Amino acid sequence: MTIPGAMTGTATRTEHDLLGDREVPADAYYGVQTLRAQENFHITDVALSHFPRLIEALAQVKRATARANHGLGALDDERAAAIEQACSEIAGGELHEHFVVDMIQGGAGTSTNMNANEVIANRALEILGHAKGEYEHLHPNNHVNLSQSTNDVYPTxxxxxxxxxxxxxxxxxxxxxxxxxxxxxxxxxxxxxxxxxxxxxxxxxxxxxxxxxxxxxxxxxxxxxxxxxxxxxxxxxxxxxxxxxxxxxxxxxxxxxxxxxxxxxxxxxxxxxxxxxxxxxxxxxxxxxxx
Incomplete structure (x- = not known):
């Protein structure tokens, strides 16, 4: 199956979710949950990357939440700084091509939120000196999405x-x-x-x-x-x-x-x-x- 917006490289990395293991393009900043969303919600072929202001807004919201979590002691200095830097880069226009999920999707924007979490997490991992997908060091859910839900991040x-x-x-x-x-x-x-x-x-x-x-x-x-x-x-x-x-x-x-x-x-x-x-x-x- 050809997935719209997938990276063209043949190398992959293995990621795991509750449904099992999947191979994700090695050069992709998104992860397994974004890949699942591409497969499940191939509806309009209009990806998030067509809406740069929304991606900028998502990055700014994630940056604000990282600052808040850090200030309240819920996120350590190193992870907070890496997430902030990744968000700043995305808000400045970088990595938008990795926002690949369809704008029309099931749920309340969960796939959009997870696409953002994974891109931010994988860029932050690079900043910390780790490889993409090494989520034991910084996780899309546990750290980037800390104190959040799609139901408050997406409408904001x-x-x-x-x-x-x-x-x-x-x-x-x-x-x-x-x-x-x-x-x-x-x-x-x-x-x-x-x-x-x-x-x-x-x-x-x-x-x-x-x-x-x-x-x-x-x-x-x-x-x-x-x-x-x-x-x-x-x-x-x-x-x-x-x-x-x-x-x-x-x-x-x-x-x-x-x-x-x-x-x-x-x-x-x-x-x-x-x-x-x-x-x-x-x-x-x-x-x-x-x-």
Whole structure:
């Protein structure tokens, strides 16, 4: 079976999961769980690597969690530093070709989270002087994913990816508004027939029509900006269902503060992590305004 995105080298390394042993391309930074996901969810042929902002966001979230775990004494100096360096490299654009799982997959993004964990772990192992796959020294789950679940990492990363992409959208919309206003002034004295009920109605100027379009987009920018601020409330630290099980009670606040420091975005811990873990309201509203 040919796996989309697999490395082309013939050499392999053996990795093990609960289903057994598998051969992973030796030059791949992903591991056995990513390989399983490629086989199980070969759906669209659109891989994570097509979305660099999401990969950058995942790396920044993992970097923030490593800092929080280190600061709380859950992660030792050496491993924390290696994970941070790996995350920094990925956030800077490196190793994106190793994010190979399909964007459409079963679960709540577990394969995406594991792809990130494995790439970070294997790069961190190299930094520590070990070979890829030598997880006894630094493990994708036990160290990179420490104090985390897909259910808090993935939605937090999606929120960050949107906020990282949003300024470029606003810039484009404001350029369009400016162009429409220019046309509004240029055609301010040219008459045309306004239409209602799909019929000619009463006169108006072409400039008025252009200005109306500009106003519509201005209102959309305002609505999008207001809605985008909802993405600053995150559930990092909620773990599986929002109870924060397996984490230090201080972890959610600490991880959120670290993410804010890394990104320059003022994130805040949701007041109800159980509710926040299942809430998609901000995504639905933002999507509606975009459409």
């Amino acid at each position: 990363s999606l929120r960050l990816a949107i906020l990282l992409t949003f300024p470029a959208l606003v810039d484009s919309m404001e350029h369009l508004i400016s162009t429409l206003r220019t046309k509004g002034a240029e055609y301010s004295e040219i008459l045309k027939m306004g239409r209602t009920q799909m019929q000619d109605a009463v006169p108006m100027t072409v400039g008025q029509e252009f200005n109306a379009w500009a106003t519509t987009i201005e209102e959309d920018v305002e609505r999008l900006t207001r809605t985008a601020s909802a993405f600053q409330e995150i559930n990092l630290g909620a773990t599986a269902i929002g109870t924060g099980i397996t984490t230090d009670p201080r972890y959610a606040q600490r991880a959120t503060e670290e993410l804010s420091s890394l990104t320059g975005i003022d994130f805040m811990v949701s007041i109800d992590l159980v509710e926040a873990t299942s809430d998609t309201g901000a995504f639905v509203t933002f999507s509606g305004i975009l459409r």
